[in-house]
Amino acid sequence: MSTFAINRRQLLQTGGIGGLAVALSAMSSGTAQAAPARTTTGAPQITDLGPAVVQFSLMSSLLVGDTVYIGSRNLNPVRVIGYHLPTGTITSRTDLGSGYSIQALAADSTGRYLYAGVLRDGIDGKPNLYRWDLSTPAQPAVGVGETGDRDIRALAVAPDGKVYVAGGGLTTNAPSLWEYDPATNAMTSWGIPDPGATIAQAVAATASHVYFGTGSTLGGGNGSSPGRLFAFDRTTRTSTNILPAEVATGVSVTSLSVLNGQLGVGVKGPGKSVLINLANHAQYTIIPKTGVMFRQLGNDVFFVKEPGVWSYNMVTKKITQILTEDVGAMWGLDVYGSKALTVSSYDVIEIDPVAKTAVKHDLQQAGAPGGPQLCMGLAAGAGDVYVGGTGTIARHQLATDQVSYLRATGEAKDAVVVGGVLYTGQYNSRGIYAYDPATGQLPYQVAALPAGQNRPLDVCWDAVNGLVIAGAQNDTGGGGCFAAYKPSTTQVITKVNPIDALQMVRAVATKDGIAYLGGDNIYATGPRSTVVAWDPVANQELWRLDPGQPQGIAAMAIHGKFLYGMSRKAAGLFVIDLDTRQVVHRGDLSAVCTDFGALQVSRGIVYGVSDTTVFRIDPITFAVSVVVADINGGWYSGPHITADEDGLLYTLRGPNLVRIDDQQAMQTMRR
Template identity: 55%
Template sequence: MSRRRLLWAGGGIGLAAVAAPLLNATAQAAPEGFRTSVTDLGPGIVQFALMSGIQVGDTVYIGSRNLAPTRVIGFHLPTRKVVSQTEIGYGHSIQALAADKDGKYLYAGVLTKGDEGKPNLYRWDLSTPDKPAVGVGRTEDRDIRELAVAPDGTVYAVGGIPGKAPALWMYDPADGKMTNLGIPDPKATLARAVAATDKTVFFGAGSVLSGGGEASKASLYAYDRAKAEFANVTPTELEKDPSVRELAVFGDQLVVSTSGSTEPAKLAVMDLADLSSYAVKSTDGKVVKNLTAAGDVIYFATDAGLYSYSTATEALAPVEFEGPDLGEIWGLDHADGRLTVVSGYGFVGEIDLAARTSVITELGKAGAPLSPQTAMGIAADDTYVYVGGNNVIARHELGTDKVLNLRAPGEAKDAELLAGVLYTGQYSSQGMWAYDPANDKQPHQIASFPSEQNRPLDVCQDPVNRLLLVAAQSDTEGGGSLWTFSPKTGKKQAFINPVDENQTVRAVTSRDGVAYLGGDNPTTTGPRGTVVAFDPVAGKELWRIDLPTSLTTGVAALAVQGVNLYGLTRQGGFLVIDLKTRKVVHTADHRDICPGFAAMVTSRGMVYGVSDTTLFRFDPKTFAVSNVVPEINGGWYSGPHVNADDDGRLYTMRGRNLVRIDDRKVS
């Protein structure tokens, strides 16, 4: 039984954990009387992670996600084998795929973390699949989220870049030029939907990221190709949703879907000849996407599964079939009475609609290249280390080479282990999930929270009140929340905007039954960052401190050691608050080792921090910082993480490999 398990169960009982032997450990000279060893535990997560899928003829083309190199593979339906692939080699994911009407060219749009001036639109000639895709254009919006090819072969792209309203982009294959056609919605933060006819291009946008404040909600514009003019054609019923999610043209109809927030997601069917004539259907899902059609029946995916909508009868119904949970769906097509589903779990499903049967093909077994993925949350005890990723949580069994991939939809942003049970905060709008290796085959949801509070960022335990605490952000409405959950009773609470209406709750830690919340303001007005002491049972603020003006960005991470609360900002600012006097007693600038997001953990009486570049340690008396593992350069998808096992050994990422750091003070 682990020390953490005993403390959780009985209070004042302690047990010294036995340190497992370090395999392949490499000793490092450590200053200030510390001995540090780093053990490489191998790739954190290995799978073929994906983010898009489209069927062209009898082949499904699938774009990778958070893998290196970025690639597109071709899965041949008749043989159920991966028969082709092309490496893009730039960016981290492929969310947008589109083919021309003849199925000769496949276009791929790239998501990146920085604009390096390289092409983000690629074209693959499917008649010669052995030849690689080539870069043909670049949108200045950096990320391409969706593509559409008009009947005449002209390509249209939409996407976004932080801090800038998205534009409609056009690529003309005749002259190879990429053109900015304008920004129809100057208050939008992201565009994820585009469709094109020979006369009109439809542009769908909103604020699914960086919402709140003056950011717009769902907006739909029609661009007249001949007149080069935009017209707002948003159905009134969609205007409360944060964003238009997808667009498709089927015959003489335009089909529009949304992402939901405070209301469920919706489906709208519009008459192309008269866009003021339309029907809107509300769903039970938080998002509607992946539109395909057969006659007058439209098929689509939600977070709850597959659904059909009849335009003739206006009936909405789930697609019933025998088969597994499909998870997060990134591709859906219909042909010859079958639906082809591309699942984020890494498989292709073929559903016979008449027979209500399915065939599932794991892409790894079909020949898809398996490679290490960038990681998210990490949790560890004396038996297992868990690494979160896209639609997967990898379970590493300590002392062995055994790694088991568990399936959980969305993204495990952060996690905590209590009494051997894993608890995760799942993005997007998935709430909290749990996995008990002694009793569960797969993780399962244990608590839901308001759907607009969609992005859990930090998970910790409150041993006094026996609660799990989760810091969360609302991407669509702005602000954030604190979630609490009792593993014993199942009781849950959500405290909305405990810092203020602009600041998300990016970090949470606990001491003596008090939760300390780290606020971060992504807007241009108000305090940059605030630390709030909060009663997680009564839901009441106890006191607050605004960050000193020298710290120009909000809180990224918090940790408690003794009577001191440590905080790191998003650009390496460091502060220490004396919890007795409630005053800031120390500040420093650590941008040289902590240039962006960060995480912290308390272990063996010390506070450790990790950034994208470095693992470091703070002296508990002087607060001086020391590098423990320089140039660790972890392969993270959405900010670094670090956690400790029952013996105080640290776990984080070095590149895309999981590493264990044993940092001991030498007497």
């Protein structure tokens, strides 16, 4: 999601720091946690099950000398660690004072100064660019400046030491190119070269030029600009779009790397990459494969195209895969001696490009400092509660208080347990995954989604047809898709844009073999919140209703003949009578939510969770009442709530997994 559920800087303020020692002890598979603490004063009964997901997760890496510096993801505080290749250990660490993840790292030409740029929730007056003096690694990194954009996605340091910054963050504001001058400590905008862009993901610098890659994502489409590559003259600060016509239909320039006389250019969309002559931008070579993070060793240009690392020989024009194992997402690529070096979500990986072999160095075993992580999806059943993290799924076995970690590429954005088997909607472009604890096999893909439908948003189970139902979003083109997977036959059914070309399928629910799809339109025009009744077997629409909400649908649930819908941005509750196909109730939710949320039926009542509150909806009057105030869950992809077979509810309070038994309230509300 482009807007997250909570201010991530509040994560450990809600209890994570005090529980950090316990959390770290749970990092290895099968480690027992302390006995859960219970809140017993009054109803409901709340049981604290400990940190939901604990690990060191990462989003960037850069080789400087013999050390790989790695930027963290969704941890508080955000941190950079140094992995020393000769000793295989973590030898340094610095924490930054703002942000929730580090996507951008760059070093100056001397190798003394490492710059880090952070992603953050908003423009808050704090630095988002930091500098770490690697000659004195015990001294913390210092904030040196704040750009006028929310996020920093890429950094480059010119030979004279000036730093160039790309980012963006708000789809309503086109990104600027920023320059930080360490001599004067000044942060200067070079302007917005493309007012139609929604993000800048790449930047590179030479003595004469700065290269700035723009495009659209997460709020793109619907008339936003395609990918463009601007070459800025560093003397005049004027720019020219130099992206070749062969890749001009791409949605975003995603990577820029200065090589030996050439600029490696990654572009999302056209299935091609480019090497542009730095001395003459009109001269270029097309590589017939998408790639990012280009590095050169002799005549070979290495690049990442998941699930592998590839080599393009500039003489023979041959493309060879040098890392064939699917190691998941990769967050950096460098050349180390005669080898290629990459960092996955779990390992530092040395690749021999000739032998096509790889040696992996486990970051956890090396001492990477983990902590409670912001969480993704949530599901409960068969005695387990599963919580999605980045590159992992935490399995909480309730009977033994054991927590184990299942490596799963990407992020489990939502999930459901059916017959003891976990099914997840797996971002990025990983479709539907399955995990059966009876087999011990790690989670694996059972269903792919159509091209571009990269972000699953909601998952539910259709018991009548035996289908896992999922709704998804196309981050770059707009719209979304419906998907259904039948475990008994492995059949996959999909439909792109079942609502319309703008509305993603934000929410899914099912009743009597009919799937209900809830739309969310993040653009300025068009329907906001359409509900579509969908035949998942025939794969066709049955009917639709626009409840007339001013914002998109955040969540849906069905109980009896009523479909309950929760609108985004506190735009309210609506209830549809599925027999009459009429909206029978609208209510205010502004007292219990601000934006994203989730709904769950348990013991005959519809429960909801927002970024702040767990609440219930009376099944007769539809009145809303608070179950747990100030829940303040540590969510990354919006709040979730689920229930097990006994009707016990599970969600997060701060970074911790909690179980809620609302039995007393249930007894008083039943009619």
